[in-house]
Amino acid sequence: MSAAQRVEQALGYLEGRWKLVILFQLFGGKVLRFSELERAIPAISQKMLTQQLRQMEQDGMVRRIVYPEVPPRVEYCLTDWGQALCPTLDSLLTWAEGRDLAAKPSE
C-alpha cells in the first residue's frame, strides 16, 4: 500500500461533513449524551449525527455507552486513539496558517 493510499485512508476517517465538529466537541475527554451533541451542534440533523457517530464508532475513534434505562440514555466519548488525533489536527492548522502568511490572503 502506497503512502498516498495510506494517508487517503487516514483522511477517510475524518471525512464526512460533521466528524471534525463532533471530534472537537469531545476533545479533552468530554462525555456527552446524544441530545447534548445535538444541542452543541444546532445545524446537524439527527440522521447525520447518528450516521457520523456510527462511523466514528466503527472506525474506533468514538466509544458509545448505552445505559439500559427508560428513557434511554446514550453517551459518547473519544477513545484513546480518537484523542490522539488532537496534535495531528494542530499540525494541520499550523500548516493551513502558513498559507495565509505566504501571501494568499483567503482570496
Next chain:
Amino acid sequence: MSAAQRVEQALGYLEGRWKLVILFQLFGGKVLRFSELERAIPAISQKMLTQQLRQMEQDGMVRRIVYPEVPPRVEYCLTDWGQALCPTLDSLLTWAEGRDLAAKPSE
C-alpha cells in the same frame, strides 16, 4: 472561525480523489510535465488531472509553469507551502497506524 471550521478548511485543500496522489508524486521538489503525471498515475483521467491540478494551483500548493513552445510544455511542482505539508501527512500516517496497534486490525 472555530477550530473545527479551520481544520475543515485545511482538509478541504486535500480533498479530491487524486490530490494526495499528485502531492506524493511531486514531493521532494520533483518537477513533472502533465504527461509525466498522467503516466505516473495511470488510473487518473485527463479531466481529473487537470481539475485537481487547477485547484491545487489556486490553493497555492502547486506551481504551474507554461513554456510558450510548440508543441506545448507545461510543468508542475510544489510550492514551499505544498512541500511544508509533508511532515503533517507523516503525523497523520503515524496516527492512522496507531489504530491498527490498538486492536482494530483493518476490520
Next chain:
DNA sequence: CAGTATCCACTGAGATACTG
C-alpha cells in the same frame, strides 16, 4: 502535448416523518 466539452452514474447530505 495539454488540455476542453459533454454526458452520465453514484454518493453525501438535507428535510421530513415515524418509533421502541
Next chain:
DNA sequence: CAGTATCTCAGTGGATACTG
C-alpha cells in the same frame, strides 16, 4: 430520548470525444 426510514437534490468523479 435516541434513534430509523424515505425521499430528494447537488456535487464529484468517470468515460468519451474533440481542439489550439
